[in-house]
Amino acid sequence: MNVLLITDNSAEAQLIRELLTRISQNNADGPTFQLEQAATVADGLAHLSQAAVDVILFNPGLGTDAFAALQQAAESYPVIILTSVEAEPLAVQAVRAGAQDYLVTGRLDEWQLNRSMRCALERQQLLLELNQKMQALETGERRLHTLIEQNSDGIVVVSPDGIIRFANQAARIIFDLDTGPLTEPMFDYPLVVGETTELEIAHPDSASIYEMQVGQTRWASETCFLAVLRNITPRKHTQEELIAERNLLRTVINNVPDEIFVKDLDSRFIVVNLATLRQLEASSLIGVINKTDTDFYPLEIAENIQAEEAQILQSGQPLVNKEERVVTKQSNKERWVLTTKVPLRNSEGQLTGLVGIRRDITEQRQVRETLQKERTLLAQRIDERTKELQNANRRLTHALRVKDEFLASMSHELRTPLNAILGMAEILQEKVYGSLNQKQANSLRIIQESGRHLLALINDILDVSKIEADKVQLDFGPVVIEDVCRASIRFVQQTAKTKTLSITESYPDSPVVIQADERRLKQILVNLLSNAVKFTPEGGHVGLEVQPNANDQTVSLTVWDTGIGIPAENLELVFQPFVQLDSRLARQYEGTGLGLALVQLLAELHGATVSVTSQVGQGSRFTVIMPWRQPPESTASSSPTTAEPAAGRPAPTDNGYSPLILLAEDNAANVEVMSSYLSAMGYRVITAKDGLEAVTHAQKMRPDLILMDIHMPELDGLEATRQIRTNTALANIPIVALTALAMPGDRERCLAAGVDGYLSKPVSLHDLSDLIAELLPK
Numbered sequence: 001m002n003v004l005l006i007t008d009n010s011a012e013a014q015l016i017r018e019l020l021t022r023i024s025q026n027n028a029d030g031p032t033f034q035l036e037q038a039a040t041v042a043d044g045l046a047h048l049s050q051a052a053v054d055v056i057l058f059n060p061g062l063g064t065d066a067f068a069a070l071q072q073a074a075e076s077y078p079v080i081i082l083t084s085v086e087a088e089p090l091a092v093q094a095v096r097a098g099a100q101d102y103l104v105t106g107r108l109d110e111w112q113l114n115r116s117m118r119c120a121l122e123r124q125q126l127l128l129e130l131n132q133k134m135q136a137l138e139t140g141e142r143r144l145h146t147l148i149e150q151n152s153d154g155i156v157v158v159s160p161d162g163i164i165r166f167a168n169q170a171a172r173i174i175f176d177l178d179t180g181p182l183t184e185p186m187f188d189y190p191l192v193v194g195e196t197t198e199l200e201i202a203h204p205d206s207a208s209i210y211e212m213q214v215g216q217t218r219w220a221s222e223t224c225f226l227a228v229l230r231n232i233t234p235r236k237h238t239q240e241e242l243i244a245e246r247n248l249l250r251t252v253i254n255n256v257p258d259e260i261f262v263k264d265l266d267s268r269f270i271v272v273n274l275a276t277l278r279q280l281e282a283s284s285l286i287g288v289i290n291k292t293d294t295d296f297y298p299l300e301i302a303e304n305i306q307a308e309e310a311q312i313l314q315s316g317q318p319l320v321n322k323e324e325r326v327v328t329k330q331s332n333k334e335r336w337v338l339t340t341k342v343p344l345r346n347s348e349g350q351l352t353g354l355v356g357i358r359r360d361i362t363e364q365r366q367v368r369e370t371l372q373k374e375r376t377l378l379a380q381r382i383d384e385r386t387k388e389l390q391n392a393n394r395r396l397t398h399a400l401r402v403k404d405e406f407l408a409s410m411s412h413e414l415r416t417p418l419n420a421i422l423g424m425a426e427i428l429q430e431k432v433y434g435s436l437n438q439k440q441a442n443s444l445r446i447i448q449e450s451g452r453h454l455l456a457l458i459n460d461i462l463d464v465s466k467i468e469a470d471k472v473q474l475d476f477g478p479v480v481i482e483d484v485c486r487a488s489i490r491f492v493q494q495t496a497k498t499k500t501l502s503i504t505e506s507y508p509d510s511p512v513v514i515q516a517d518e519r520r521l522k523q524i525l526v527n528l529l530s531n532a533v534k535f536t537p538e539g540g541h542v543g544l545e546v547q548p549n550a551n552d553q554t555v556s557l558t559v560w561d562t563g564i565g566i567p568a569e570n571l572e573l574v575f576q577p578f579v580q581l582d583s584r585l586a587r588q589y590e591g592t593g594l595g596l597a598l599v600q601l602l603a604e605l606h607g608a609t610v611s612v613t614s615q616v617g618q619g620s621r622f623t624v625i626m627p628w629r630q631p632p633e634s635t636a637s638s639s640p641t642t643a644e645p646a647a648g649r650p651a652p653t654d655n656g657y658s659p660l661i662l663l664a665e666d667n668a669a670n671v672e673v674m675s676s677y678l679s680a681m682g683y684r685v686i687t688a689k690d691g692l693e694a695v696t697h698a699q700k701m702r703p704d705l706i707l708m709d710i711h712m713p714e715l716d717g718l719e720a721t722r723q724i725r726t727n728t729a730l731a732n733i734p735i736v737a738l739t740a741l742a743m744p745g746d747r748e749r750c751l752a753a754g755v756d757g758y759l760s761k762p763v764s765l766h767d768l769s770d771l772i773a774e775l776l777p778k
Contacts, residue, residue, distance in 0.1 A: 420669035691715025
């Protein structure tokens with residue numbers, strides 16, 4: 001134990017030292033004492049700043065002020081006063097001022113000193129504990145006061161006569177209280193301990209509802225009421241909203257036409273809507289709640305329902321949109337319903353029952369069954385109609401095939417005599433049989449022009465048939481528009497000259513090159529120009545204009561005339577095939593009505609459009625708008641060249657050898673024409689009247705070239721060609737098909753059979769001569 005002695009009396013210090021030494025020696029199990037001495041209070045305080053001590057012994061002879069300074073600086077240390085007999089009153093005064101004890105040095109022994117120091121220590125410890133408890137109590141009181149003041153609930157202490165003794169901040173706001181004491185009663189009704197009531201307290205802007213709980217407390221030795229007021233206005237509003245929502249939900253559920261019900265784990269009804277009441281044929285909820293399906297349905301149906309619901313509750317899996325038949329027990333009414341049942345769980349996930357929705361689909365099922373019957377009947381009708389359509393298609397296909405065969409036959413029947421007519425006219429014009437006078441020459445020209453007109457009509461019919469059968473393939477290539485236009489104008493120039501018509505041409509400054517089928521484009525322009533020339537009276541005007549549009553990437557080709565014009569009501573008819581606007585027997589203008597139809601069909605194949613504007617008596621304008629398919633730079637930079645015909649007609653070779661030509665033809669007139677012409681050209685000619693004879697002559701005579709008609713008796717020209725090609729000795733003989741077959745695919749069939757050339761009747765003798773010269777071995 002550390003002891004600090006503050007005295008300037010050396011004898012007194014010696015006494016204390018000796019007594020402490022003896023105490024330490026006599027108390028073997030007790031504490032030992034370490035003594036430190038300071039002559040002044042300042043020295044003592046300096047020592048206390050460096051080391052702690054357990055007790056301070058102080059001589060009041062140092063002065064009252066010195067003791068006061070010690071008490072102030074060392075408040076937590078126990079102080080014992082050492083005094084003489086004469087100074088005992090001073091020591092008592094020091095004890096009253098805060099010292100723990102006082103000892104008289106003249107009567108002091110070791111027992112007194114030991115006891116006094118121990119008691120001083122105990123009293124000091126008790127004093128410290130008391131101070132700590134007081135501080136804790138004060139802290140608790142402050143905290144409790146803060147909690148009460150800051151509590152959002154109103155807290156009041158009310159006396160038995162209704163006067164508020166205490167109110168926290170919230171309560172003062174609730175009751176609009178001043179901070180001063182209240183003397184008037186605030187509660188004019190008795191408060192009951194343990195009771196909870198609701199109060200509605202009006203405020204300037206609104207009214208609030210409070211829940212007040214009443215307890216009991218002591219206040220200034222008086223038993224009072226402790227009231228806690230909590231604002232439950234939001235909760236009341238929420239409750240009212242929940243009640244409104246519950247009522248709305250009940251109203252909605254009751255107005256839903258479907259049955260809605262809730263069952264518990266034992267399949268008892270606990271919630272049902274009005275639709276369920278009606279379908280269960282119950283008069284009120286009392287007749288349904290806590291009952292099962294056995295009360296409303298026959299036993300078999302009820303047991304099936306309960307087994308199904310037990311499975312749903314066991315598996316936890318819903319049943320969705322099950323069609324089932326139900327029959328109520330009371331009226332034995334049968335219905336079909338669509339049922340959905342879902343397990344119901346509480347907020348903790350525990351299974352509490354199931355929710356069911358049942359929709360009456362009796363009417364829909366009847367409609368569906370009726371529709372199914374009608375669908376079956378419709379399917380039967382469709383099958384019957386399909387068979388009828390199939391039969392109609394077969395008849396149509398047969399009719400189309402008959403039409404194609406008829407066209408092919410008519411083409412053959414027309415072209416064969418036409419070939420003889422044009423061929424003979426050409427032979428006579430070539431003066432193979434001698435010179436002609438002017439009248440004979442004019443007659444032959446008329447024959448040839450009439451024959452070629454007839455050929456143009458046949459070609460138009462076949463072209464329309466080919467296009468409608470989608471068997472026309474365009475040969476696209478770079479085409480210089482100006483060249484095609486000039487060539488087309490040359491085709492009608494002679495006719496226009498005969499009618500004293502002037503033809504005007506208009507082209508852009510720079511050549512326009514597009515991608516198109518040159519032959520078909522020329523056919524479009526020739527048909528338009530021919531119509532313009534045909535329907536323009538003598539002395540009139542015809543024109544052709546070319547106008548490119550770089551922005552739209554199109555080229556407009558316009559053929560105009562000052563002819564008779566077309567009535568507005570007939571403009572939509574001009575492009576229909578076989579339509580003649582003037583169809584009277586005594587009509588002035590000839591034609592089949594196919595020219596403009598061909599123009600439109602060929603334009604559509606090019607991706608172009610054709611339009612017409614016209615005024616009766618003033619003329620017409622036909623415009624073809626072609627897409628500008630610009631060819632590559634290298635191709636477009638130069639105009640395409642026009643193929644030159646084969647130079648000259650064949651003649652016997654220099655060594656005097658005349659090529660032998662086999663002519664297979666069953667028409668005598670054509671044999672006469674072709675033989676006469678070929679003989680006049682210096683060829684040797686042998687003839688065969690059918691395919692069998694042609695094969696035989698080819699094997700025996702080994703001709704240099706064969707002219708093979710396709711349509712022949714016994715053996716047609718295609719089969720005869722195939723048989724000739726099977727003979728290796730005859731495989732290299734050139735064969736030219738001379739045929740009136742000009743329907744779609746005829747050329748391809750001929751080439752597939754093995755022919756080297758194809759000429760459609762009526763054959764131009766010049767073209768035939770050129771082709772023979774090209775195919776004969778040099």
